[in-house]
Amino acid sequence: MKMDTICRLCSACCPVEVVIEEGKLVGAERKSFLPSAKALKCPKLKAASEIVYSPARLKKPLVKKKQISGNDFAETSWNEALDLIAEKFRHCKKSYGPESVCWLRGMAADWGAQWDYANRLMNAFGSPNTIGNGSVCHVAREMAHVYTYGAMTLPQPKNARCIVVWGKNDRNTCPPACEAILYAKEQGAKLIVIDPIRTPLAAMADIWLQIKPGHDGQLAMAMIQEIISNDLYDTGFVENFSLGVEDLKEAAKAYSAEKIAERIWLNPDRIKAAARLYATTRPACIIEGNGLDMQLQTFQATRAVCMLRALTGNLDKDGGDFIPQPVPVKNIQLKERLPRNIRPITCDYPLFNEFHDNWGLHAQSCLVDAILDEKPYPIKMLIVQSGNPVVTMTDSNRVKKSLEKLEFMVVIDPFLTQTARFADVVLPATGCFEKTQLNRAYMRNSPVMLQNQVIDWVGHSWPDWKITFELARRLGLDQEFPWQTAEEAIDYQLEPSGITCAMLRKNPAGIRAEALKYEKYHKQGFATPSGKVEFFSERLQKNSQLAVPYMDGSNENPISFAGQSDEEAMIGTSGERTNRFTHSQFHNIPSLLRREPEGFVDIHPDDAKQRKIFNGDLLKLETPRGHIRMKARISDVVHPGAIQIAWGWGEVDPDFNLNNLTDDDRRDPVTATPSNRSFMCKIEKVFGD
Ligand SMILES: Nc1nc2c(c(=O)[nH]1)N[C@H]1C(S)=C(S)[C@@H](COP(=O)(O)OP(=O)(O)OC[C@H]3O[C@@H](n4cnc5c(=O)[nH]c(N)nc54)[C@H](O)[C@@H]3O)O[C@H]1N2
Ligand SMILES: Nc1nc2c(c(=O)[nH]1)N[C@H]1C(S)=C(S)[C@@H](COP(=O)(O)OP(=O)(O)OC[C@H]3O[C@@H](n4cnc5c(=O)[nH]c(N)nc54)[C@H](O)[C@@H]3O)O[C@H]1N2
Ligand code: SF4
Numbered sequence: 001m002k003m004d005t006i007c008r009l010c011s012a013c014c015p016v017e018v019v020i021e022e023g024k025l026v027g028a029e030r031k032s033f034l035p036s037a038k039a040l041k042c043p044k045l046k047a048a049s050e051i052v053y054s055p056a057r058l059k060k061p062l063v064k065k066k067q068i069s070g071n072d073f074a075e076t077s078w079n080e081a082l083d084l085i086a087e088k089f090r091h092c093k094k095s096y097g098p099e100s101v102c103w104l105r106g107m108a109a110d111w112g113a114q115w116d117y118a119n120r121l122m123n124a125f126g127s128p129n130t131i132g133n134g135s136v137c138h139v140a141r142e143m144a145h146v147y148t149y150g151a152m153t154l155p156q157p158k159n160a161r162c163i164v165v166w167g168k169n170d171r172n173t174c175p176p177a178c179e180a181i182l183y184a185k186e187q188g189a190k191l192i193v194i195d196p197i198r199t200p201l202a203a204m205a206d207i208w209l210q211i212k213p214g215h216d217g218q219l220a221m222a223m224i225q226e227i228i229s230n231d232l233y234d235t236g237f238v239e240n241f242s243l244g245v246e247d248l249k250e251a252a253k254a255y256s257a258e259k260i261a262e263r264i265w266l267n268p269d270r271i272k273a274a275a276r277l278y279a280t281t282r283p284a285c286i287i288e289g290n291g292l293d294m295q296l297q298t299f300q301a302t303r304a305v306c307m308l309r310a311l312t313g314n315l316d317k318d319g320g321d322f323i324p325q326p327v328p329v330k331n332i333q334l335k336e337r338l339p340r341n342i343r344p345i346t347c348d349y350p351l352f353n354e355f356h357d358n359w360g361l362h363a364q365s366c367l368v369d370a371i372l373d374e375k376p377y378p379i380k381m382l383i384v385q386s387g388n389p390v391v392t393m394t395d396s397n398r399v400k401k402s403l404e405k406l407e408f409m410v411v412i413d414p415f416l417t418q419t420a421r422f423a424d425v426v427l428p429a430t431g432c433f434e435k436t437q438l439n440r441a442y443m444r445n446s447p448v449m450l451q452n453q454v455i456d457w458v459g460h461s462w463p464d465w466k467i468t469f470e471l472a473r474r475l476g477l478d479q480e481f482p483w484q485t486a487e488e489a490i491d492y493q494l495e496p497s498g499i500t501c502a503m504l505r506k507n508p509a510g511i512r513a514e515a516l517k518y519e520k521y522h523k524q525g526f527a528t529p530s531g532k533v534e535f536f537s538e539r540l541q542k543n544s545q546l547a548v549p550y551m552d553g554s555n556e557n558p559i560s561f562a563g564q565s566d567e568e569a570m571i572g573t574s575g576e577r578t579n580r581f582t583h584s585q586f587h588n589i590p591s592l593l594r595r596e597p598e599g600f601v602d603i604h605p606d607d608a609k610q611r612k613i614f615n616g617d618l619l620k621l622e623t624p625r626g627h628i629r630m631k632a633r634i635s636d637v638v639h640p641g642a643i644q645i646a647w648g649w650g651e652v653d654p655d656f657n658l659n660n661l662t663d664d665d666r667r668d669p670v671t672a673t674p675s676n677r678s679f680m681c682k683i684e685k686v687f688g689d
């Protein structure tokens with residue numbers, strides 16, 4: 001039997017068709033608009049049945065045996081596990097106040113209605129502290145869009161004549177987007193790639209700018225300067241639908257290509273050529289990604305990139321950057337129920353906390369501050385759902401210290417991860433094919449699609465919705481969580497749209513809540529305070545932030561430890577996603593390991609020669625926060641002076657955990673984003689061992 005659903009093994013959220021035999025998932029294939037010979041294959045999806053039925057899957061709730069030292073767990077029943085957790089919720093509320101309990105969600109791959117359920121439970125319980133990982137993923141990016149033109153745009157590469165891929169590696173991270181780029185390229189579209197690494201898309205680009213890691217904001221300002229000073233911008237659009245272009249003009253003067261090229265490792269003529277090609281080939285879209293997201297200046301840099309879209313009049317055009325038409329849904333988070341006098345632990349980042357109706361709190365680093373430094377007050381109990389913070393959060397050694405200090409910790413995950421080992425109770429969650437769920441990626445724009453349960457729960461695991469609903473009822477929140485099935489809850493949330501779960505099941509390609517419209521700003525303006533695109537933001541000015549990006553003329557080096565490194569240090573870049581793994585996940589799946597059995601440090605041949613490093617040599621990388629060991633791979637995909645460190649292997653061995661190297665002391669002032677992707681590190685060969 002074949003069934004339709006959405007794959008959530010990573011956050012690409014591909015629509016897929018799965019093959020079910022005797023109730024078991026035996027195969028799955030991505031749906032693609034390309035003929036099947038050209039469609040991109042996904043190794044993770046190919047391994048789906050190995051992942052779902054992995055012997056390492058947790059089958060029952062686990063409780064830590066306190067009397068035995070080490071990481072020993074005993075199996076228990078759902079009743080006992082949930083009763084114990086509910087008792088700890090009550091104990092913390094009574095002893096320290098409800099705000100001492102925090103719920104942390106990871107994995108953008110699982111964003112969806114589940115985020116709303118966790119918020120609803122916590123808000124009704126009385127704690128404002130439901131924290132996501134958006135400060136190191138795309139929520140900070142979303143805020144930069146919202147502050148510029150009211151919503152996060154969706155690039156439309158398929159019909160574009162020019163595509164800019166800025167810090168995004170869609171070949172490995174988002175096959176549907178990559179297919180659209182490849183298709184457009186075949187139709188003659190121009191491709192510009194801005195990436196410190198020669199990715200597959202960079203290798204086929206018309207212009208590839210191999211930027212110095214972390215310096216994208218200055219590049220965007222140079223492109224703005226080139227476009228404005230040569231009158232290449234869309235004057236009609238800018239005059240009628242924006243404000244502050246004069247201020248932007250002024251700010252950009254300090255960043256001409258000649259002035260900044262050398263310090264960002266680029267050639268001024270190539271910067272100008274890229275700016276001109278983008279501005280003069282319409283429609284054009286910019287696909288920006290995680291390469292921009294984890295920088296110390298992420299908010300200003302992304303705002304500058306957003307301004308390029310507006311200057312060139314590409315906003316809300318087919319083939320440009322589309323302003324989404326979100327599906328009307330109920331906001332079910334119950335934020336209004338929170339006592340007004342309790343501040344969240346992320347209170348130092350008020351603009352980030354409040355920029356959106358239902359994104360909620362994402363200054364993830366504040367959780368560690370609250371546990372360790374008790375600022376603004378201590379967190380005593382933590383629930384971690386679909387995240388592996390010991391491996392994926394900044395400065396892992398500090399994170400581990402904080403988890404050890406907790407009074408009680410719960411992890412909800414299909415696997416016993418490095419993080420789960422710190423927990424007092426581990427609840428076995430089902431994976432994506434075992435649950436029905438509304439998907440936020442598809443809620444932000446019609447058409448809505450359903451993630452559909454296609455197989456039974458493995459062992460005694462439960463889907464996240466059921467875990468949350470059952471826990472809520474044990475906390476006396478029966479009225480807030482009256483639903484017995486995922487479908488009931490989804491229908492409740494979708495009510496304003498007139499769409500139901502049953503309708504979605506009958507329409508696997510999705511249902512549009514309203515007809516697709518471009519250039520909506522003619523009628524409704526932009527969802528900013530002024531109703532216009534805001535090159536100058538009064539909101540930011542009032543809150544003591546830069547009203548125009550880089551208007552202070554800063555040329556600061558935004559790489560961690562830049563000031564304190566010795567001459568021998570290199571720029572460590574992190575986070576490479578290969579298409580076999582999702583962050584810390586799947587490093588225990590045999591077929592995926594067969595092709596990629598370990599992670600490597602990519603080092604340029606010139607640097608390797610100078611340091612007498614050969615392929616396969618064991619290297620020690622070190623920063624003031626810690627060290628890792630990994631083997632060298634000589635490769636010219638990197639720029640001399642920079643290395644690329646494999647990502648996610650910290651789940652296999654703490655010695656491979658690159659977040660041992662990252663720094664959480666400096667953060668973007670608006671979005672609390674640390675520099676997870678670029679930091680100075682010392683590199684030396686390990687002899688013997
Ligand atoms: N230095 C550095 N740090 C980074 C990054 C980087 O590039 N460099 N990337 C950042 C980014 S973009 C992100 S999004 C984060 C990712 O950080 P995490 O969210 O911690 O990433 P994962 O390792 O994917 O962890 C997801 C966990 O969810 C579990 N899981 C899978 N499916 C389900 C489910 O349906 N239900 C439940 N309950 N659990 C499930 C998995 O087993 C896994 O343990 O890391 C960030 N950290
Ligand atoms: N296979 C797989 N797919 C995934 C994931 C996964 O772990 N594995 N994770 C999912 C998640 S949560 C996310 S957020 C997305 C992320 O997906 P992408 O946004 O594609 O993220 P990455 O591949 O991490 O990084 C994109 C590119 O940024 C480049 N880069 C690094 N530093 C810089 C810089 O300073 N400037 C510029 N301009 N570029 C830089 C990298 O070299 C890389 O080519 O992928 C999702 N899809
Ligand atoms: S790219 Fe991600 S979402 Fe798409 S099929 Fe592969 S694992 Fe699933």
Ligand SMILES: [Mo]
Pocket residue numbers: 108136137138
């Ligand atoms: Mo992410």
